[in-house]
Amino acid sequence: MKIVKLILCALFGLMFINAGLDKFLHYMPMPKDPMSAEMIKAGEAFGTIKWLMPLVGFIEILGGLLFIFPKTRALGAIVILPVMVGIVIHNVVYMPSGLSIAGVMLLINLWMIGDNWKKYQAMVS
Template structure:
C-alpha cells in the first residue's frame, strides 16, 4: 500500500506542479470557453494577482505532496485549490469531474491518513 500511495502522490504532485508552471509559462492549450466561462476568465485577468497566486500555491503544494515527510502539509495546501477545481468542473465542465473527483479522493485520503499530525495543530 505504501508504494501505491507514493505513486499516486508523485503523479498528483506532478500534475499540480505542471498546472502551476503553466500559469506562468502558458504552455498548456486553453480549451474552448463558453460565454459564462469567458466572463470568469476575464474577471481573473482583471485581478492580476490571483492567477500567479494560484500557480504558486499549486507548485508549492505539488512539491510538498510528493515527499512523504511534507505530504501532510502539501495535502492541506492543495485542498482549497482542489475544492475550487471540483466546484468549477461541477458548474462549468461536468466532464472534468472524471479527473477532478479521483484527485479530490487522493487528497482526502492523504489528509485522512495524516489526521494524527493535524490533531497536534488544533489541540
C-alpha cells in the same frame, strides 16, 4: 499498498506542479472545444485580478512539491486542498466533463489528509 500511495502522490504532485508552471509559462494549449459565454466571462473576471493566477500557480507548485515527499505530504495536502476544492466547484459549475478527474484528485487529497490525521491533531486540540 505503500508503492501505490507513493506513485499516486508523485503523480498528484506532478500534475499540480505542471498546472502551476503553466500559470507562469503558458505552454499548455487552450482547449479546442468552444467555451460557454459564462466560462469566458468568469475567465475574464479572474484575469482582471492581476495577482490571482500567479498566487494560485505558486500554491499549486508549492503544494505539489510538498505532496510528493512523504515527510512534507501532510502539509502539502492541506496547502493544496483549497485549490482542489476550487477545481471541483469549477468543474461542477462550468465543465462537468472534467468532474471525474477532479473527483479522483479530490479523493486522493482527502485520503492523504486522513492518512496524516494524527499530524494535524496538535493544530485542532
